[in-house]
Amino acid sequence: MDGALLKLTILPFLTSRTFAGGPPSGPPFVAQFNPTELTDSYEVNFQNETKQGDSGEPAKQYYIKPRNFTFELMLDGSGVTSATGFPENLPSTPASVIGQIELFKLTTGYNGKIHRNPYLLLVWGPFFVTSVLESYSINYKIFNSIGLPVRAILSATFREHKDDVLGNLLDNRSSPDVAHAHLTGEGDTLPNVVNEVYRDPGRYIDVARANGLNTVRALETGSEIVMPPVRSA
Known part of the structure; x- marks a missing residue:
């Protein structure tokens, strides 16, 4: 297998809905050397409901922030690498950097x-993430005799991005006060699906109306059922 296929690759797109089928909007960036570390940051935001005089507060979850991914990539202009794939001699040209x-x-x-x-x-490899660039920095390590960089470390942070429709499906939101989609499984019936989400099988009439359904028997496996949010009185 071509080793290039195993390198970290970044593909750009003009819209967030063309990841699956649309062509990239520009040239891909293929890492010269794969990163030795990947930082995957996950953060939950909690709503602060502390009142004056309280000694503590409940940990009431508010929302989950998008994940951040940080890579450090070595850029080398020597053209000479060791058996591990990393430079072993001092580089001689800044062109590739x-x-x-x-x-x-x-x-x-931009x-x-x-x-x-x-x-x-x-x-x-198995890492497959839709994202946007949040920040990057370049640490120039070695320079040639006229001050041009011949080795550098590129540190880049990417923020996870999910299209509204794709995000709802991937997050598998199941709260009854949030509109979301349910992918049916084998043997699913509308009352069973509705009861699983709303804990109230009587709501199946509302769900059937929202989806234009006229049956409560088994649903077609793999079909998408829109589950409307519960409206408060």
Whole structure:
């Protein structure tokens, strides 16, 4: 197998709904060397309901922030690497370092067609994430005799991005006060599905009306059922 296929690859897209079928909007960035570390940050935000005089507060979950992913990538201009894939001799030319930095900016940077940075697909083996660039920094390590960089570390942080429709399905939201979709399984019936979500099988009439259904028998496996939110009185 071509080793390039195993390298971390970043693909840009103009919209967040073209990840699956649309062509990339620009050149891909393929890491020269795979990162040795990946930081996956997950954070839950809690609603503060502390009143004056309280000694504590309940941990009431408010929302889950998008995950952040941080990579550190080595950029080397020597053309000479060790058996591990990393440079072992001092580099002699800055060409590949500067070129890789400019390619990274071209792939992830501001796009005038959409007046924002592009949506990005990060692919590395089983790692497959839709995201946007949040920040990056470059630590220049070694320079040649005229001050051009010949080795650098690119540290980039990406914020997970989920399209509204895709996000609801991936999150598998099941709260009865949030509209979401349910993918039916084998043997599912509308009353059973409705009871699982709302804890009230009597709501199946509302769900049937929202989906244009006229049956309460077994549903077609793999079909998508819209579960409308519960409206408070």
